[in-house]
Amino acid sequence: MTDSVSPALVARAATLREELEAASHAYYVLDAPTRSDAEYDRLFRELQQLEAEHPTLRTADSPTQRVGAPPQSQFAKHTHRVPMLSLGNAFDDDELRAWEERILRVIGEDVHASGYVAELKIDGAAISLTYRDGVLETGATRGNGLIGEDVTPNLRTLRDIPLRVRGDDVPPLMEVRGEVYYPFSAFERMNEERVRRGEPVFANPRNAAAGSLRQLDPGITATRPLRFFCYAATTPDRPLGLTTQWEVLEALERWGFSVAPARRRCATIDEVAAWAYEVEHTLRAELDFAIDGGVVKVDRLRLQEELGVVGGREPRWAIARKFAPDVLETRLLDIQVNVGRTGSLNPFAMLEPVEIGGATVKLATLHNFDLIATKDLRVGDVVQVKRAGDVIPQVIGPVPERRTGDERAVSAPDVCPSCGTTVRRDEDAIAIYCPNVACPGRRLEALAHFVSGDAMDIRGLSYARLAQFVEAGLVSDAADIFSLTTDQLTSLERFAEKSAQNLVDAIAAARTQPLSRVLNALGIRHVGAIAAQLLARHFGTMPRLVEAAIQGPEEIAAIRGIGPVIAESVVEFFQGESARALIDRLAARGLTMEEPKPASQGGTLAGLAIVLTGSLPTLSRGEATERIEAAGGRVTSSVSKNTAFVVAGEAPGSKIERARTLGVAVIDEAELLMRLDGAAGAAGAAGAEPSVAATPAE
Ligand code: IVH
Numbered sequence: 228m229t230d231s232v233s234p235a236l237v238a239r240a241a242t243l244r245e246e247l248e249a250a251s252h253a254y255y256v257l258d259a260p261t262r263s264d265a266e267y268d269r270l271f272r273e274l275q276q277l278e279a280e281h282p283t284l285r286t287a288d289s290p291t292q293r294v295g296a297p298p299q300s301q302f303a304k305h306t307h308r309v310p311m312l313s314l315g316n317a318f319d320d321d322e323l324r325a326w327e328e329r330i331l332r333v334i335g336e337d338v339h340a341s342g343y344v345a346e347l348k349i350d351g352a353a354i355s356l357t358y359r360d361g362v363l364e365t366g367a368t369r370g371n372g373l374i375g376e377d378v379t380p381n382l383r384t385l386r387d388i389p390l391r392v393r394g395d396d397v398p399p400l401m402e403v404r405g406e407v408y409y410p411f412s413a414f415e416r417m418n419e420e421r422v423r424r425g426e427p428v429f430a431n432p433r434n435a436a437a438g439s440l441r442q443l444d445p446g447i448t449a450t451r452p453l454r455f456f457c458y459a460a461t462t463p464d465r466p467l468g469l470t471t472q473w474e475v476l477e478a479l480e481r482w483g484f485s486v487a488p489a490r491r492r493c494a495t496i497d498e499v500a501a502w503a504y505e506v507e508h509t510l511r512a513e514l515d516f517a518i519d520g521g522v523v524k525v526d527r528l529r530l531q532e533e534l535g536v537v538g539g540r541e542p543r544w545a546i547a548r549k550f551a552p553d554v555l556e557t558r559l560l561d562i563q564v565n566v567g568r569t570g571s572l573n574p575f576a577m578l579e580p581v582e583i584g585g586a587t588v589k590l591a592t593l594h595n596f597d598l599i600a601t602k603d604l605r606v607g608d609v610v611q612v613k614r615a616g617d618v619i620p621q622v623i624g625p626v627p628e629r630r631t632g633d634e635r636a637v638s639a640p641d642v643c644p645s646c647g648t649t650v651r652r653d654e655d656a657i658a659i660y661c662p663n664v665a666c667p668g669r670r671l672e673a674l675a676h677f678v679s680g681d682a683m684d685i686r687g688l689s690y691a692r693l694a695q696f697v698e699a700g701l702v703s704d705a706a707d708i709f710s711l712t713t714d715q716l717t718s719l720e721r722f723a724e725k726s727a728q729n730l731v732d733a734i735a736a737a738r739t740q741p742l743s744r745v746l747n748a749l750g751i752r753h754v755g756a757i758a759a760q761l762l763a764r765h766f767g768t769m770p771r772l773v774e775a776a777i778q779g780p781e782e783i784a785a786i787r788g789i790g791p792v793i794a795e796s797v798v799e800f801f802q803g804e805s806a807r808a809l810i811d812r813l814a815a816r817g818l819t820m821e822e823p824k825p826a827s828q829g830g831t832l833a834g835l836a837i838v839l840t841g842s843l844p845t846l847s848r849g850e851a852t853e854r855i856e857a858a859g860g861r862v863t864s865s866v867s868k869n870t871a872f873v874v875a876g877e878a879p880g881s882k883i884e885r886a887r888t889l890g891v892a893v894i895d896e897a898e899l900l901m902r903l904d905g906a907a908g909a910a911g912a913a914g915a916e917p918s919v920a921a922t923p924a925e
Contacts, residue, residue, distance in 0.1 A: 243274040255387035266880040288391035302376035305367035308463035341527040350517040351408030352437040384449040392482040405457030520549040557581040566668030591620040596639035605634035682748030706812035742822040769820035776801035830859025835871035841879035
C-alpha cells in the first residue's frame with residue numbers, strides 16, 4: 228500500500244526521534260542535560276500525535292515506544308545466541324595472582340603484552356540486548372546463561388538503553404551485555420514510598436532491579452528509575468572488528484551506551500591489585516549504585532579466545548575480584564529517639580559495633596516507626612546492616628531465624644522523650660513530632676538552623692560555638708543570641724577579643740534581616756525558604772502575620788503557592804504560646820522582621836512580563852525570578868505578544884523561535900543583569916523607563 232504521509236512529516240518525525248533520543252542520551256548517559264523537562268515533553272507529545280495521526284510513522288526505535296506496551300500474561304523464553312557466562316572469584320590478591328599464573332601456563336608471556344582491563348562489578352541484574360541493523364530487537368534476562376526471559380517491553384522503558392545505536396561502525400547483528408541496576412538514592416525513596424502505601428519493601432537494590440525487570444506490565448517498570456551499564460558486545464556471526472576489551476568499551480560509549488565509571492587499563496596484575504584496593508576503600512563509598520567487586524579481563528580479544536572457557540561456564544580470561552560484603556550482621560541493642568530541629572522524632576538503632584567497609588558502625592538510622600513495624604524489628608534481634616555510599620548506615624532488617632524469643636518489640640512513643648509533651652502525627656501519618664517549640668531536645672539543631680546561611684546568616688556562629696553557648700548557659704533560645712556581649716564571649720574558652728567583636732557585629736547586622744529569612748529561620752514545619760518568602764511578601768511584617776495566623780488558616784491558605792498543609796502548620800506554630808513569646812523576645816532585642824517591598828511600582832522592570840528559557844550561566848532560575856520580581860517584573864512561562872523580553876541561556880529551546888515569530892526581544896543573562904542593576908539604581912524612582920543599555924549602577 229502506498230503511504231500518503233508527506234515527506235515533510237516523515238522528515239519531522241525523524242527529527243523529533245533524533246532530538247528526543249539525543250536529549251535522553253545527554254541526560255541519562257552523559258549526565259549533561261540539554262533540554263528542560265517541559266521541552267522534552269513538548270517534543271514527545273508532538274511525536275506521539277504525529278504517530279497517532281499517521282501510524283506508518285511509528286518506528287520500532289521511536290522514543291514513544293519506550294512506554295505504553297500492553298501487559299503480558301507471561302514472558303517468552305529467549306535463547307541467547309552466545310551463552311551468558313558466569314565468573315570465577317578471587318577473594319584476595321593472592322587468588323588474583325594465582326589466576327594470572329593459570330593464564331601464564333596457557334598463553335605464556337603474551338599476557339604481559341596484552342595487560343588487563345579492570346572494571347567495576349555492578350551488583351544488579353544481568354541482561355543481553357540484541358541489536359539488528361542498529362535497532363533494539365530483543366532484550367532478555369540472563370536466566371541460566373543459555374535461556375533467559377524476553378523482557379523487551381520492560382527494557383525499552385530504560386532511557387539509557389538506546390533504541391537505536393549511533394554510528395556507522397555498528398555490526399549488523401550484535402548482542403550487548405550489561406547490568407541493570409537501581410540507584411541507591413532512588414531505592415531509598417521507593418522503599419519509603421512503599422512503606423507509606425503499606426507495601427512490602429525491597430531488601431536491596433539488586434532485588435529491586437530484578438523485580439522491576441520482571442513486571443508483566445511495562446507500565447510498572449516505566450515508573451522505576453532503572454539504569455543500565457554495559458560491559459560487553461558480541462557478534463554471533465562474525466568477528467567484532469575490534470581488538471581489545473578497552474576498545475569494546477570505547478565503542479559502546481560511542482554507540483550511545485553507558486559504561487560504568489572507574490575502569491582502568493592495567494599493564495600488570497599489581498596495578499590491578501592497586502586499583503581494586505582503591506575502589507574498595509575509597510571509591511565504593513562514593514557510588515550511587517551497588518558493586519560487589521571488580522571484574523578483571525585480559526585485554527586482547529584474540530588472547531581471550533585462546534584462553535577459552537572452563538567447564539562450559541566460566542571464562543579463563545576473566546575473574547571477579549570480590550570485595551568484603553558491605554552488608555553484615557550484628558545485634559540491635561536498643562532503639563532510641565532523636566529530636567530533630569523541627570521536632571520530628573527520629574528513631575535510630577544502637578548496634579553492637581561492627582566493622583563495615585573500613586568503618587566501625589555503632590548507630591544506624593531507622594527512618595520512622597512505621598518502617599520499624601513493617602520490618603518487624605525488635606530490640607535484641609540479629610539484624611543485617613548495610614553501609615551504602617557515604618550515607619548513614621542502614622538496618623536492612625532482622626534475621627528472624629536467629630531469634631531466641633527474648634526480643635522485644637518497640638512502639639512509637641506517646642510523649643517526646645526530651646520534654647514529655649504529647650507527640651503529634653504528621654499529615655502524612657508517617658512521622659511523629661514534638662509540637663513544643665521550646666523542647667530542649669531540638670534546641671541545638673534548631674539554633675544551628677536559625678543562624679545558617681539560608682536563614683539569619685550569622686557568619687562565624689558555628690555549631691561548636693552554639694553548643695559552647697548553650698553549655699555555658701548563655702543561650703537557650705534564638706532571642707538569647709541577640710543579647711550576647713563581647714564580655715560574655717571573651718570570658719569563654721577559645722574566644723579572642725577580636726573574634727568576639729566580629730561575632731557581636733555579625734549578630735547586630737542580622738537584626739535587620741528581612742522577615743522572609745526570619746520565618747525560614749524559625750524552623751516552622753513545612754516552611755522552607757520559598758514558603759517563607761511567599762508569607763513575608765504577603766504580610767510584610769511579623770505582627771500582621773501573627774494576627775492572621777491567630778484568626779485561622781484562611782488568609783494564609785489563600786496565598787498563591789501556599790497549600791493547606793503549610794497554612795495549618797503556620798497557624799499551629801503561631802497559636803502556640805511559646806512561639807509568640809519567642810517572637811516578642813526577638814522584637815524586644817531589636818529585630819525588625821520586615822520584608823522590604825519589592826519595587827513593584829517603581830522598579831525598572833515594573834509591570835513587565837519576562838520569560839526565562841535555558842539555563843543561565845550564573846543565576847539559577849530561582850535567583851533570576853527573585854531578582855526580576857524585586858525589580859517589579861513578573862516571570863511567566865510562555866511567550867506571547869505581551870512578553871517584554873525573553874532571557875535565553877544555554878540550550879534555550881523553542882521559546883526563542885516563538886519570540887522571533889512574535890518579534891519579542893531576546894536577551895542574554897549579561898544584559899538582564901545590566902537591566903537589573905539599572906533597576907536597583909532606579910528603585911523607588913516612580914515610572915522609571917526600562918533602560919536597555921543602562922550601565923551597571925555603582
Ligand atoms: S563480564 C564472561 N563485566 O557479573 C564474562 N560481568 O558472574 C561475563 N557483572 O551477572 C561477565 N559487572 O552481569 C562482566 N563489568 C562486568 C560486570 C559483570 C557485573 C555481572 C554479570 C554477571 C556476573 C558474572
